[in-house]
Amino acid sequence: MFNQVAQDVHTLHGQVSQEGTEVEMSEYLSRFSLEAVGRTALGYSFGPLDVHGTDYSLALKEFGPTLVKLHLWRPILPWLKWLFPLSVLRAAASVFPWKVVRHMQAISDNVYQTSREVLRKKGEAIKQGDAAVRQEIGEGKDLISILLRQNILGLEGERLTEDDILGQMSLLLLAATDTTSASITRVVQLLAENPKVQETLRHEILEATTHAGRTLFDLDYDAFAKLPYLEAVVRESLRMYPVFxxxxxxxxxxxxxxxxxxxxxxxxxxxxxxxxxxxxxxxxxxxxSNRDPAIWAPDAHEWKPERWLAPLPASVADARTPSVFANMSTFAAGPRSCIGYNYALAEMRIAIAHLVLAFKFTPSDKEIVWKLGGIVSPSVRGSDSMKPEFPVVMSRV
Ligand code: HEM
Structure with a gap:
């Protein structure tokens, strides 16, 4: 499924000349991650990747930065919910004399309405029977179709309410989209800044595909995970630049x-x-924790994919850092760790492989700064845009 979505990188070809064109990649990569989770988790397509700026994708993108502005006020929310009915809170929020509150309400309405629309269409397909489900993206094997079917079969009292399912859908979309797209964006930036690494990576992917008489579509999940240099680039980027x-x-x-x-x-x-x-x-x-020199070696503050090609220092295992992946804290640990980390890794490997085979990346003249919001997001220095921005110069390979 990721491979199918990643195939859409070719929609970028039209925008990129042989010699190099500056492309705003942030919007595109956000759409890529949204489409990936849409198809796999919701069995729903948000449309072609080159159609940007839908209200929905903008709402998802602005959720994190807006939430951070409200952070100090969040602890009073449960009290407000306890004291006033939802209808009163809604009416008050829509006239509240602080733009951020009204903006958050618009974002949350948008995410809720879109999830509701997806759920309504899925419910209808399931009611119409197997043939209608098979017409769907992923043939009804997506997470929400499975949840809905189980809900129909489940015992009274064990079923999730519509609001529960909508809540799960919104959480998944919010947790899966900007986290992964920001991580892919970071890798593209690092590759643009490190041409040698980019060249070595392209060489490895060419060896595994074109030179072996295959295409990226012949590689499955395991084959992508077994490309050592790609894996080293992904791991080192996640270690140095955790989005949370x-x-x-x-x-x-x-x-x-x-x-x-x-x-x-x-x-x-x-x-x-x-x-x-x-x-x-x-x-x-x-x-x-990810950059602690006592754990990762004195050069822990440097981005060096090669560190993953040799055994890591014993101090990494000895530190017993709570972790679900590669001894790093990027996906947290324990019962509230990231449930989508394997998904994110697969999406990153596949997106990067497709991008590197199709394009060469070099830095733009504009300086990229990463803003510390709820999750880090890229921006051009001096810009006051709320949206993530990542211009990069691309040439066709
Ligand atoms: C590189 C990409 C990603 C990173 C770095 C990341 C990292 C994290 C972290 C650190 C947490 C814990 C947050 C906290 O405790 O405050 C978390 C939670 C979560 N993540 Fe991810 N995540 C990524 C991608 C994804 C994807 C692709 C999905 C879904 C397909 C996903 C689903 C979730 C969910 C549902 C939670 C909440 C779990 C809970 O509260 O029990 N994440 N993620």
Whole structure:
């Protein structure tokens, strides 16, 4: 499925000359990630990738930056919901004298209405029977079709309400789209800045495809994961540039947190563990852990895909960093870790392979800065746009 979506990179060919054209890739890569999750998780297509700026994709993109502006006020939301009916809160939000609140309401209405429309169409197809489902993208094997079928078969009392399903759909779309597209954008930027790495990567992919008489469409999930240099580029980019640089957790009970290195107290004595009372919010510094020289080697702050081609230092395993992937914190760990990390990895490998085979990337004259919102997102220095921006010069290979 990713391969099919990635095939649409060819829609970019029309915009790119042989010698090099500056292309705004951010919008395009967001649409790519949205289309990938649309087809695989929802069994729904949001349309051709070169149709940009639909209200829906803009709403998803602006969700993170807008949410960050409201961050301080979030703790009062449960209280407001408890005190007032939803209709009163809606009416109040629509006249609230702060633009950010009204904007958040418009975003959330848009995501909700789109999810509802997708759900309505899926419900109808399932009611019409197998033939109608087979007409659908993915033939009804997507997550929401499976959930809906189980819901129909499930026992009374075990079924999810429509609002539950809509909530799951919106969460999936929000969690899957900008995270993965920002990570792919970062890889494209790093490849543009490191022509040697880009060339080595293209060479590896050509060896596995054209030179072996195959195309990228002949490679399956395992084959993509077994391209060592591609894997090294993906891992090193996720290590150095996790899109969620911090996450928080609240301790359920009193606990002692052991420290990897002792810190010195105000009395001059070393402290080896911290007492964490129940209810304490703890911020996890994922970026810091991924770049800790004591764990990853003194050159931990450098982007070096080659580090993954040799055995990693013993300190990486010894650190026992809570992790679901490659000893890094990028996808968090434990019961609230990322449920889509394998999906994200597959999407990244396939998108990057298609892009590198089709285009050469060089940096644009415009300086790219990454803004720390809910997730990091690219922007041009000096621009006040709310939307992510990533101009890059592309030439056809
Ligand atoms: C490179 C891309 C991605 C990164 C770096 C990433 C990272 C993360 C992180 C760090 C969390 C935990 C957030 C927190 O605790 O505050 C998370 C949660 C989550 N992710 Fe991802 N993610 C990515 C892609 C995806 C994709 C593609 C999907 C779905 C297909 C997905 C689905 C989710 C969901 C549903 C959660 C919430 C889990 C829960 O709260 O129980 N993510 N992700």
């Amino acid at each position: 640089y911090m996450a928080n957790r609240v301790s359920d009970e009193d606990a002692l947190l052991p420290l990897s290195e002792p810190i010195t107290g105000t009395d001059g004595k070393p402290i080896h563990e911290l007492f964490i009372p129940a209810g304490t919010t703890i911020w996890l510094n994922m970026l810091g």
